[in-house]
Amino acid sequence: MRAVASPLTPFVDRLPIPPRLIAAEHDGRLTVHLGAGRHQFHRDLPVSDIWGFEGTVPGPTIEAERGQPVTVDWRNELEGPFPVTDTVAPTAADADGVPAQCLPGLSGGEPNRQTAGLTGHTVVHLHGGLTPAVFDGWAENLFAPGQDAEFHYPMNQRAAQLWYHDHVMGITKLDVYAGLAGLWIVRDDRERELGLPEGPPFEVPLLIQDRNFDLDEHGRLNGRLVHKTDPEVMEAFPPFTVVNGKVWPVLEVQPSTYRLRVLNGSNARTYRLVVVRDGAPELDRITQIGTDHGLLRTPVTVPADGLVLASAERADLLVDFSDLPPGSELTVLNTAAAPFDGSAFPAAEAESAADLEGLLPYPEVLRIRVVGEATSRRSIPRELATDFEPASEEALAGARQRAVALVERELDGEPNMLTMRELAPAGDAEDAPLLTVTDGAETARYRVVAAHFEDATTFFPMLGELEVWQLINLTGDTHPIHLHLDPFQIVTRRPIRYEIPDGGIRERELAATVTLERGPDDELDHRIDDNERGLKDTIRVNPNEIVEIAVRFTTYSGRYMYHCHILEHEDRDMMRPFVTMPAALMPFMA
Numbered sequence: 001m002r003a004v005a006s007p008l009t010p011f012v013d014r015l016p017i018p019p020r021l022i023a024a025e026h027d028g029r030l031t032v033h034l035g036a037g038r039h040q041f042h043r044d045l046p047v048s049d050i051w052g053f054e055g056t057v058p059g060p061t062i063e064a065e066r067g068q069p070v071t072v073d074w075r076n077e078l079e080g081p082f083p084v085t086d087t088v089a090p091t092a093a094d095a096d097g098v099p100a101q102c103l104p105g106l107s108g109g110e111p112n113r114q115t116a117g118l119t120g121h122t123v124v125h126l127h128g129g130l131t132p133a134v135f136d137g138w139a140e141n142l143f144a145p146g147q148d149a150e151f152h153y154p155m156n157q158r159a160a161q162l163w164y165h166d167h168v169m170g171i172t173k174l175d176v177y178a179g180l181a182g183l184w185i186v187r188d189d190r191e192r193e194l195g196l197p198e199g200p201p202f203e204v205p206l207l208i209q210d211r212n213f214d215l216d217e218h219g220r221l222n223g224r225l226v227h228k229t230d231p232e233v234m235e236a237f238p239p240f241t242v243v244n245g246k247v248w249p250v251l252e253v254q255p256s257t258y259r260l261r262v263l264n265g266s267n268a269r270t271y272r273l274v275v276v277r278d279g280a281p282e283l284d285r286i287t288q289i290g291t292d293h294g295l296l297r298t299p300v301t302v303p304a305d306g307l308v309l310a311s312a313e314r315a316d317l318l319v320d321f322s323d324l325p326p327g328s329e330l331t332v333l334n335t336a337a338a339p340f341d342g343s344a345f346p347a348a349e350a351e352s353a354a355d356l357e358g359l360l361p362y363p364e365v366l367r368i369r370v371v372g373e374a375t376s377r378r379s380i381p382r383e384l385a386t387d388f389e390p391a392s393e394e395a396l397a398g399a400r401q402r403a404v405a406l407v408e409r410e411l412d413g414e415p416n417m418l419t420m421r422e423l424a425p426a427g428d429a430e431d432a433p434l435l436t437v438t439d440g441a442e443t444a445r446y447r448v449v450a451a452h453f454e455d456a457t458t459f460f461p462m463l464g465e466l467e468v469w470q471l472i473n474l475t476g477d478t479h480p481i482h483l484h485l486d487p488f489q490i491v492t493r494r495p496i497r498y499e500i501p502d503g504g505i506r507e508r509e510l511a512a513t514v515t516l517e518r519g520p521d522d523e524l525d526h527r528i529d530d531n532e533r534g535l536k537d538t539i540r541v542n543p544n545e546i547v548e549i550a551v552r553f554t555t556y557s558g559r560y561m562y563h564c565h566i567l568e569h570e571d572r573d574m575m576r577p578f579v580t581m582p583a584a585l586m587p588f589m590a
């Protein structure tokens with residue numbers, strides 16, 4: 001296996017803990033400035049220009065209480081020039097065959113002039129928030145430098161780890177990459193009844209991202225942020241893993257039980273995290289208690305290969321270090337090649353996970369070092385959440401069904417276009433290109449009724465009504481699909497095989513035959529992991545797979561978005577609107 005030497009030394013910086021901004025200490029009224037800042041990503045890197053909340057990477061961690069509203073005055077004080085160089089390498093690999101994305105610098109790419117000219121228009125979305133539509137951060141409702149937006153967050157929602165980030169149409173990938181992201185933790189009585197760690201030192205948020213940097217004329221890293229893609233891969237998979245703003249940091253822990261709250265805030269990269277000590281995985285130290293929207297019903301172990309988190313997914317973990325003598329070291333490694341397609345990788349081989357072709361030159365994520373004398377192990381409650389159950393068969397059978405095909409359209413001379421094709425049943429007489437879905441003896445026939453963000457809205461869920469959304473992946477990559485507003489539960493994940501005739505993918509039309517059975521070359525298990533059986537807002541849809549989710553929008557009417565959370569996909573053009581409606585208004589819809 002070929003490798004490239006790292007220009008940065010791993011595990012020399014301490015893991016930073018973002019400052020806490022506790023809403024209750026400010027009567028629920030917060031002011032957050034979005035501004036240019038300076039940030040050092042690693043001891044041996046020059047300081048980088050960034051755009052961040054409070055001018056920091058990441059922004060402060062906002063902490064709120066369930067039922068206590070928070071108003072944030074988001075003050076846009078962003079100033080140019082834009083702090084990231086955006087480029088496309090002219091070739092996918094250099095003369096030695098090393099993928100351009102694994103290397104720092106521009107790899108011969110021209111800086112994108114439009115990106116350099118960005119003016120700091122922004123909008124903030126609270127991911128996972130049950131937020132009225134006007135405050136949800138619609139991607140086109142921007143505020144300019146010098147303007148502010150006062151957003152009201154009711155916080156009528158269960159305890160969970162959320163995050164806030166920029167959500168501008170077409171450039172979320174750039175603004176988030178520049179640093180515009182931070183954590184938001186909701187707390188409630190149920191978590192306190194369970195005695196879970198809250199705050200330092202035993203609760204540690206881990207925001208994982210990947211970044212790349214430019215080189216000076218001598219080939220030395222100069223600290224400037226680089227967003228680089230290549231002619232074959234339209235997503236950025238930068239080589240350096242950053243946790244809470246530092247490349248490969250060190251977390252010192254006491255021999256005790258820690259609550260690690262992990263968020264993948266990367267543009268595109270999926271991580272499969274494995275904890276290794278003395279060369280061997282020790283995943284049994286980890287108990288997962290929560291997911292995107294908070295506590296699971298019962299604690300679960302993480303999957304045998306490791307904890308998979310696609311962009312925007314969260315995991316609430318209790319990790320037991322209580323048996324470890326001072327000086328013990330554990331390493332968190334990532335074994336997921338990119339672009340991620342769900343392929344397995346055994347945890348036992350995590351130390352040799354480096355894979356240039358898989359755009360994973362450095363599997364390192366975090367070093368954990370045990371210091372101090374033994375304290376106590378924390379017992380883990382057997383019953384966690386009691387406020388939700390899986391939808392019954394009967395409820396599912398009566399639910400409104402919607403279907404969406406995830407489609408990648410190849411284009412000459414420009415990056416591929418990804419879309420969510422919303423489907424509607426086709427009449428018997430229709431001869432337009434159709435997508436058919438065959439499940440046993442039954443075949444459903446669909447036509448595409450919307451593909452791009454600006455196409456007319458076709459999804460009008462009624463408040464209070466259960467819906468089942470089918471997400472049909474007709475691409476070769478895993479897509480983390482995120483719904484704004486209410487959380488959902490996964491119902492099924494099933495293998496499909498499909499055929500798309502030549503020319504079957506057009507601007508809006510789609511011809512495809514989908515069969516609900518495993519294809520002969522399909523090696524994925526298409527399993528629902530135990531840690532996905534909670535309240536989710538982002539769900540992975542793997543290749544050759546159909547995922548069904550059950551969702552009930554409950555509280556707010558209005559125009560919301562759902563999208564792939566690979567930011568390069570969301571920006572081009574894997575995002576669609578939906579409008580939640582009170583039942584009483586439906587008869588008046590023209």
Ligand SMILES: [Cu+2]
Nearest residue numbers: 479564566569
């Ligand atoms: Cu995607």
